[in-house]
């Protein structure tokens with residue numbers, strides 16, 4: 001279970017376990033993407049973000065009905081509860097479903113029903129609508145328009161998919177519209193892209209958190225700014241290893257980011273693909289980087305601080321994280 005924590009960087013489609021891919025393929029009468037669960041899992045050796053995204057988008061073809069999206073998210077929340085998650089802000093990629101003829105209502109209503117049920121597991125949850133940065137901005141704007149009837153279920157917009165060559169500057173208008181609608185804003189930046197993309201996300205998209213952001217370390221002035229403004233970074237250690245940003249967990253820059261005084265959080269990204277859910281990421285940085293219980297408490301407190309929860313709830317949950325000690 002571990003320390004009580006918030007998960008702020010998890011793609012719900014990235015929690016689609018191979019077993020569920022096969023169950024949904026059978027239920028929907030569509031072909032499974034591989035001959036067996038083992039054969040599918042054997043494909044999960046990635047050379048970088050693009051090679052992962054190809055498998056991630058292909059597997060989504062089994063997600064068709066509201067029940068499918070519900071079952072996907074219900075399975076995630078059940079795992080998250082076991083991992084000490086008390087609050088989750090969950091990404092979803094509507095354009096990857098709209099393009100297959102699955103409606104916004106199907107996606108959001110399925111996910112939202114599971115989020116409501118997660119209250120019984122002691123988890124509060126919000127949804128973050130992500131725009132695909134390797135699709136045209138007009139497609140992002142159309143997704144936002146289609147989401148308007150469901151804005152009460154969505155806390156923020158985000159930006160994900162293939163980063164290199166797709167800077168935040170292409171999405172200024174759609175982010176401005178989303179902010180005008182009262183949504184929070186976050187963006188993936190500095191995962192594979194340069195520090196300049198982190199600056200663009202802050203200055204042009206006016207994001208309140210940066211997802212990944214690890215390449216900011218290449219730019220000391222940017223690190224100083226992230227520290228001064230206490231911009232949260234949602235770091236995903238096992239993801240960075242599996243997508244080859246770092247060779248091994250023991251070379252991960254998380255301790256450097258913490259030493260710089262940044263508001264860092266630890267998250268799972270796409271746990272069905274990267275070898276672990278959020279507590280597994282906490283365990284990996286503890287054993288691989290020698291983090292102490294005090295470090296883990298700080299990371300957990302940061303996760304609540306960086307969330308979009310109301311201040312009084314943040315304070316309660318930060319106190320729980322700060323008071324935690326391993327059994």
Ligand code: HPA
Pocket residue numbers: 011014049056160161162188191239269270
């Ligand atoms: O790790 C990721 N990076 C960018 N886009 C993504 N979409 C799902 N997972 C990811």
Ligand SMILES: [Zn+2]
Pocket residue numbers: 009011160188211269
């Ligand atoms: Zn991500």
